[in-house]
Amino acid sequence: MSAIRLDGKTTRDEIFADLSVRVEKLRAEGIVPGLGTILVGDDPGSHSYVKGKHNDCARIGVESIRRDLPADITQDQLNAVIDELNADPACTGYIVQLPLPKHLDENAALERIDPDKDADGLHPINLGRLVLGKESTLPCTPRGVIHLLRRYDIPLDGARVTVVGRGVTIGRPIGLLLTRRSENATVTLCHTGTRDLAAEVSRADIVVAAAGVGHLITADMINPGAAVIDVGVSRNEQGLVGDVAPDVWDVAGAVSPNPGGVGPLTRAFLLVNVVERAEAQLAARR
Numbered sequence: 001m002s003a004i005r006l007d008g009k010t011t012r013d014e015i016f017a018d019l020s021v022r023v024e025k026l027r028a029e030g031i032v033p034g035l036g037t038i039l040v041g042d043d044p045g046s047h048s049y050v051k052g053k054h055n056d057c058a059r060i061g062v063e064s065i066r067r068d069l070p071a072d073i074t075q076d077q078l079n080a081v082i083d084e085l086n087a088d089p090a091c092t093g094y095i096v097q098l099p100l101p102k103h104l105d106e107n108a109a110l111e112r113i114d115p116d117k118d119a120d121g122l123h124p125i126n127l128g129r130l131v132l133g134k135e136s137t138l139p140c141t142p143r144g145v146i147h148l149l150r151r152y153d154i155p156l157d158g159a160r161v162t163v164v165g166r167g168v169t170i171g172r173p174i175g176l177l178l179t180r181r182s183e184n185a186t187v188t189l190c191h192t193g194t195r196d197l198a199a200e201v202s203r204a205d206i207v208v209a210a211a212g213v214g215h216l217i218t219a220d221m222i223n224p225g226a227a228v229i230d231v232g233v234s235r236n237e238q239g240l241v242g243d244v245a246p247d248v249w250d251v252a253g254a255v256s257p258n259p260g261g262v263g264p265l266t267r268a269f270l271l272v273n274v275v276e277r278a279e280a281q282l283a284a285r286r
Ligand SMILES: Nc1nc2c(c(=O)[nH]1)N[C@@H](CN(C=O)c1ccc(C(=O)N[C@@H](CCC(=O)O)C(=O)O)cc1)CN2
Pocket: 048, 049, 095, 096, 097, 098, 099, 120, 140, 141, 169, 258, 259, 260, 261, 262, 263, 264, 265, 266, 267
C-alpha cells in the first residue's frame, strides 16, 4: 500500500488565501493586524523560522514587528521587550521564539505575555481555558494537525489516537484538543515512561508522532491503513529527520510528510491566531 500524502503546503496556501481576504476586510475597517516576534540568540533554525513568519506576514498583508536580541540578554532585558510589545497597539499578537537560551526562564517569559496578545496560545491562561473547554487562542501546531486531518477527511469522531510526546507545545495540548466534544477522539498520550510504545501505536487509527526522536515510528508498529502525522524534527547523520521512518508509507493509509506536512501549518495557524485577535478587536468596537 502507498499512503495518501497529507500535504501541508497546499493546505497552507488555502488558509492564506482565506486570510488575505479577512485581512483586507480588517484594513478596510481601519484595523491593521500586526505580528510581533521576539528572537533571542543566534540559533540558525530559530532565525530561519522567524524569517519565514515575517515572509508569511508580507504575503497576506499583516504588519511585521521584529525584535532580535543578543544571546546574553538578561531576563530583565527580555521582560522589558515583552512589556514593550504588550503596550504596543500596532502589535495585535506576538510570540517569543522557542527555545530560549538556557539561562533564560521560558515559562516566566510566556507568562509575561499579555494573554490577549498570545499568538502561540502558550500562555497559562490560554492553556487553562483550553483545559476548561472555554474559547481561547489555541496552540498553532496542534491546531495545524487537526486541520490537516479534517482537510483530508480522516474521521476523528470515536477514533483511537496515539500521541507520542508530552511536550507543552504539541503533545499535551493536542490531547486536549482531540478530546473536545467537537473532535470526540479517544487519546492515549505516550512518553519516555511508556512501557510498550509499539503496542500503543499499533492500536491507533491515528498516530501523532511528536517525540523529536528520528525515525522512532516504524512500519511494524502501524495498524495498516492508519493515518500518521509526523511532527517531530531531530538531526542525525542524514541531516534533519522526522519521527516517522520512511517504511511507514508502505503500511499507513495516510502520512504527513516532514518537511512539507505540519510545519507549514504551524506558521499558517500563527497568522490565523493573529487575524482572529484583530477580528476580536473589531467585534469589541462594534
Ligand atoms: N514560539 C514558538 N517557538 C517554536 C514553535 C512554535 O510554534 N512557537 N515551534 C517550533 C518552530 N517553528 C515555529 O516557530 C516551526 C518549525 C518548523 C516549521 C516549518 O515550516 N518547517 C518546514 C521545514 C523547514 C525547513 O526545511 O527548514 C516543514 O516542516 O515543512 C515552521 C515553524 C519550535 N519553536
